[in-house]
Amino acid sequence: MIFDLSSFLDGHKHSYHLDGELESKLLPKDSDIRIINPIKFDGDIFKVDSEYQIHVNICYTYESNCDRCLESTTNEAKTVLSGKLKESKGKTIDEDDDEEIIYYDENDLLDLDSYIWSQVVSSLPMKVLCSKDCKGLCPQCGVNLNTQSCDCMGYTIDPRLEKLKELFPKK
Numbered sequence: 001m002i003f004d005l006s007s008f009l010d011g012h013k014h015s016y017h018l019d020g021e022l023e024s025k026l027l028p029k030d031s032d033i034r035i036i037n038p039i040k041f042d043g044d045i046f047k048v049d050s051e052y053q054i055h056v057n058i059c060y061t062y063e064s065n066c067d068r069c070l071e072s073t074t075n076e077a078k079t080v081l082s083g084k085l086k087e088s089k090g091k092t093i094d095e096d097d098d099e100e101i102i103y104y105d106e107n108d109l110l111d112l113d114s115y116i117w118s119q120v121v122s123s124l125p126m127k128v129l130c131s132k133d134c135k136g137l138c139p140q141c142g143v144n145l146n147t148q149s150c151d152c153m154g155y156t157i158d159p160r161l162e163k164l165k166e167l168f169p170k171k
Contacts, residue, residue, distance in 0.1 A: 001020045001021075001022060001111075001112055001113060002109050002110065002111045002112075003016075003018060003109070003110045003112065004108065004109055005045070005104055005108045005109070005110050006107075006108040008045065009052075009108050010108075013047070014046065014047045015044050015045065015046050015047070016044065016045040017043075017044050018041070018042070018043045018044065018045065018054075018056060018112070019041065019042040019043070020040075020041060021038040021039065021040050021041075022038060022039040022040075022041065022112075022113060022116055022117070023038055023039075024036075024037070024038065024039055024060070025117060027121070027124075032064050032065060033062050033063070033064040033124055033128065034062060034063045034064065035060055035061070035062050035120070036061050036062065036063045036074065037060065037061045039058060039059070039060040039116060039117075039120055040058070040059045040060070041056050041057065041058045041059070041081075041112070041116055042056070042057050043055050043056030043057055043081070044056075045085055051084060051085075052084065052085035052086075053082070053083070053084060053085065054081070054082060054083060054084070054085045054102055055080065055081075055082045056080065056081040056082070056112070056116070057078065057080055058078065058079045058080065058081060058116055058119055058120060058123075059076065059077070059078050060076070060077055060120055061074060061075070061076050061077075062074070062075060062077060062124065063075075064128040065128070066128060066129055066130035066134060067127045067128050067129060068129060068130075068134045068135070068136030068137070069130060069134055069135070069136050069137055069144050069145070069146055070137065070144075071130055071144070071146075073128065073129075073130040075128070077123060077124075077125075079119050079120065079122075079123035080119075081100075081102075081112075081115055081116060081119045082100070083100030083101055083102050084100070084101050084102070085101075085102050085103075085104060085110070086101055086102070086103055086104075087103065087104060087105075087106065088103035088104065088105050088106065089106045102115055130146075134146060138150050138152050139152075140152035
């Protein structure tokens with residue numbers, strides 16, 4: 001989505017409101033996460049002294065399989081895009097600055113699509129869970145421990161720790 005900042009940059013306003021929806025793109029083929037709704041964003045640009053700061057809240061819904069139990073799950077996620085707003089004509093790399101720089105073009109047009117999409121991709125979870133207390137699958141029989149129970153896990157010992165059993169002999 002493109003925003004025309006000319007009235008804001010030339011005027012005496014101290015803030016400019018941004019909001020909208022962004023159609024989701026396809027993630028790489030090796031990803032099993034799918035963005036299922038348009039990405040919603042809402043934020044503001046603030047004039048602070050002679051600089052401009054941008055702060056945008058982003059909300060999206062994704063669908064994937066749980067990494068523990070393999071059931072399909074849908075989750076909502078929120079992330080924030082924030083940084084300095086600068087004109088792209090004088091692009092310079094600020095090595096001392098930890099803040100992200102968001103550029104608008106020489107016609108005072110700001111295209112947020114790539115910045116929002118980058119923030120969404122970087123905020124996707126590395127491990128997707130259907131719930132925080134998901135029990136996963138039994139490593140022996142493969143039953144979903146969230147819905148059923150099994151007796152496989154009775155006295156199985158991790159082979160890496162089996163030698164420690166000798167330290168505590170049974171009486």
